[in-house]
Amino acid sequence: xxxxxxxxxxxxxxILLMTHIVLGYPTFEDSAALIDTMVNAGVDLMELQxxxxxxxxxxxxxxxxxxxxxxxxxxxKECMSFARTIARSFDIPxxxxxxxxxxxxxGLDQFAAKMADYGLKGAIVPDLPPEExxxxxxxxxxxxxxxxxxxxxxxxxxRMTYLHSVAKGFIYCVARKGVTGEETTFxxxxxxxLERCRRATDLPLAxxxxxxxxxxxxxxxxxxxxxVIGSETxxxxxxxxxxxxxxxxxxxx
Amino acid sequence: xxxxxxxxxxxxxxxxxxxxATFDELVTSFTEAKNDPGFWQSYQDILAxxxxxPTPLTYAENLTRYCGGARVYIKREDLNHTGAHxxxxxxxQGLLVKRMGKTRVIAETGAxxxxxxxxxxxxxxxxxxxxxMGEVDVQRQRPNVFWMERLGAEVIPVRDGTRxxxxxxxxxxxxxxxxxxxTHYVLGTACGPHPFPEMVSYFQSIIGKEARxxxxxxxxxxxxxxxxxxxxxxxxxxIFSGFMDDAVELVGVEAGxxxxxxxxxxxxxxxxxxxxxxxxxxxxxxxxxDDGQMKETHSVAAGLDYVGVSPILAHLKETxxxxxxxxxxxxxxxxxxxxxxxxxxxxxxxxxxxxxQALKEAPALSPTDAIIINQSGRGDxxxxxxxxxxxxxxxxEFIKKKxxxxxx
Ligand SMILES: Cc1ncc(COP(=O)(O)O)c(C=O)c1O
Numbered sequence: 077x078x079x080x081x082x083x084x085x086x087x088x089x090x091i092l093l094m095t096h097i098v099l100g101y102p103t104f105e106d107s108a109a110l111i112d113t114m115v116n117a118g119v120d121l122m123e124l125q126x127x128x129x130x131x132x133x134x135x136x137x138x139x140x141x142x143x144x145x146x147x148x149x150x151x152x153k154e155c156m157s158f159a160r161t162i163a164r165s166f167d168i169p170x171x172x173x174x175x176x177x178x179x180x181x182x183g184l185d186q187f188a189a190k191m192a193d194y195g196l197k198g199a200i201v202p203d204l205p206p207e208e209x210x211x212x213x214x215x216x217x218x219x220x221x222x223x224x225x226x227x228x229x230x231x232x233x234x235r236m237t238y239l240h241s242v243a244k245g246f247i248y249c250v251a252r253k254g255v256t257g258e259e260t261t262f263x264x265x266x267x268x269x270l271e272r273c274r275r276a277t278d279l280p281l282a283x284x285x286x287x288x289x290x291x292x293x294x295x296x297x298x299x300x301x302x303x304v305i306g307s308e309t310x311x312x313x314x315x316x317x318x319x320x321x322x323x324x325x326x327x328x329x
Numbered sequence: 330x331x332x333x334x335x336x337x338x339x340x341x342x343x344x345x346x347x348x349x350a351t352f353d354e355l356v357t358s359f360t361e362a363k364n365d366p367g368f369w370q371s372y373q374d375i376l377a378x379x380x381x382x383p384t385p386l387t388y389a390e391n392l393t394r395y396c397g398g399a400r401v402y403i404k405r406e407d408l409n410h411t412g413a414h415x416x417x418x419x420x421x422q423g424l425l426v427k428r429m430g431k432t433r434v435i436a437e438t439g440a441x442x443x444x445x446x447x448x449x450x451x452x453x454x455x456x457x458x459x460x461x462m463g464e465v466d467v468q469r470q471r472p473n474v475f476w477m478e479r480l481g482a483e484v485i486p487v488r489d490g491t492r493x494x495x496x497x498x499x500x501x502x503x504x505x506x507x508x509x510x511x512t513h514y515v516l517g518t519a520c521g522p523h524p525f526p527e528m529v530s531y532f533q534s535i536i537g538k539e540a541r542x543x544x545x546x547x548x549x550x551x552x553x554x555x556x557x558x559x560x561x562x563x564x565x566x567x568i569f570s571g572f573m574d575d576a577v578e579l580v581g582v583e584a585g586x587x588x589x590x591x592x593x594x595x596x597x598x599x600x601x602x603x604x605x606x607x608x609x610x611x612x613x614x615x616x617x618x619d620d621g622q623m624k625e626t627h628s629v630a631a632g633l634d635y636v637g638v639s640p641i642l643a644h645l646k647e648t649x650x651x652x653x654x655x656x657x658x659x660x661x662x663x664x665x666x667x668x669x670x671x672x673x674x675x676x677x678x679x680x681x682x683x684x685x686q687a688l689k690e691a692p693a694l695s696p697t698d699a700i701i702i703n704q705s706g707r708g709d710x711x712x713x714x715x716x717x718x719x720x721x722x723x724x725x726e727f728i729k730k731k732x733x734x735x736x737x
Binding site: 139202 | 346351
């Protein structure tokens with residue numbers, strides 16, 4: 077189970093790292109090289125984003141990666157078979173991240189069945205609040221997959237409790253308002269917010285949106301279980317290539 | 330949020346967690362306003378004093394004679410201040426913004442009519458304003474960009490995706506999730522997550538209320554059919570709502586672009602290319618591929634060039650209450666030309682879609698029947714597109730001269 081993996085791993089490490097890549101960006105070979113590099117650099121879990129044409133919760137860096145991947149002709153089928161190979165080749169948990177239309181169009185039960193069959197552990201679907209996701213939750217639970225839910229700084233306590241009641245694996249805490257890939261101030265305000273999150277759930281906490289250097293990660297130690305690095309690795313990949321991504325990740329802990 | 334805005338299987342609120350609290354606030358504010366006995370009156374008053382409401386219902390005598398069938402009436406939304414029905418929704422949402430105590434508004438725009446209306450409302454109410462507009466639309470609707478900027482709005486061209494209306498909506502959402510404390514997103518059509526479809530239709534229902542009273546006064550009976558163009562669906566739902574419970578046939582006209590068979594169109598409901606999906610926060614018919622990726626759409630009318638359609642209309646299509654047709658770019662230019670010559674009216678390219686279908690059907694109806702066409706907007710904004718379509722030599726000469734002046 078994802079939750080127990082995280083909790084066990086946390087006994088060895090003060091904080092875990094989760095990275096995010098967009099499948100087929102810039103190519104599937106690059107995606108494979110990137111995953112290999114990230115796993116060897118010590119990443120503990122990974123989000124594989126299936127690109128979507130309307131990624132409304134993503135900022136410019138990930139948005140462009142989505143568009144460029146689709147422009148090269150990326151199809152869901154390829155993303156699925158790629159994920160299958162990857163999940164079999166590496167010994168860390170992989171999650172799918174995508175928008176609801178991708179799952180809806182594929183068929184929720186079929187999507188979850190494939191995920192389970194291929195060895196993926198869970199999914200993050202940022203435009204699917206649990207109220208709209210009854211069928212999704214049924215499918216995820218049926219195949220013992222973790223539906224990951226998101227807390228945001230605007231989420232009131234009673235809603236955190238509600239989200240906790242349907243979530244599995246961990247809670248993804250968005251560090252601030254806005255989309256992916258923007259500046260976050262790692263401040264007392266963030267600390268207070270994470271304390272609120274901690275009180276609302278005993279699931280591990282992942283913190284994402286704007287994590288981009290060792291200082292950010294150090295700040296999160298003892299406040300969260302997982303630091304999520306999303307846009308920053310894509311930026312480094314674009315500017316300096318795959319090897320630089322490996323060095324960057326090794327320098328984070 | 331308990332009622333999530335479903336119309337049978339369409340609608341909903343597929344929103345990122347970060348916006349949940351903002352939508353809850355909006356639903357509360359809208360519900361309170363609706364239940365406030367003075368609210369609708371204050372809405373009507375501001376549209377009366379600021380935007381020429383009620384807009385007239387014009388009998389199109391020459392088109393009627395030309396068609397030789399039903400008596401043709403035109404609901405004149407083009408006579409609104411800013412030139413389209415968009416202002417109805419915008420002033421309504423502006424009143425809500427005041428109630429919520431917010432100070433900034435953002436909007437997407439395709440044709441630019443909704444952008445101009447929002448910028449106008451912001452100027453009047455003292456809000457700051459940012460408008461997102463696809464780069465393609467910035468090019469084809471330049472006069473509206475000019476006016477938005479004069480009105481004090483910041484116009485941000487959107488260079489992502491297909492660079493038209495849907496991409497502008499995505500960018501507006503990205504702005505909103507950063508700034509929701511101060512900012513309201515004035516969505517311009519009856520699409521998007523709940524409560525937008527319901528709320529925008531509520532404000533636009535003023536068109537149908539007036540049109541029903543007017544036709545009863547003039548004709549002494551209800552019309553046979555009512556025609557409206559369908560982009561997101563707000564002007565159509567606005568006028569249809571007045572006749573929903575009557576024995577009146579309602580006809581929505583989508584953008585047929587280069588022709589349905591070419592695939593280059595924006596007909597989500599009347600072509601066989603649409604399928605049910607979820608994007609931009611709601612469930613409806615979209616023009617998408619079999620992976621669920623949205624497709625590029627095409628229309629001569631920027632305001633109809635959109636991949637999705639109101640969930641309320643998707644529902645009314647399935648129940649059969651509304652019939653959907655399409656009009657091609659070519660037919661639209663012809664109908665526009667005819668309407669200008671016969672009636673001295675200049676419909677927007679969007680509105681001209683409704684004219685196409687009405688003028689096709691009018692001859693087969695009886696002279697004792699009346700039909701209403703919703704002229705959702707005026708065509709001034711389309712001067713560049715229409716001049717190109719007519720290959721107007723004097724206009725081209727003028728533009729060349731003007732360009733030379735700027736070079737000097
Ligand atoms: C004049 C006019 N009519 C119609 C539309 C289409 O929108 P809707 O379907 O919401 O009425 C627009 C949109 O920009 C418009 O400007």
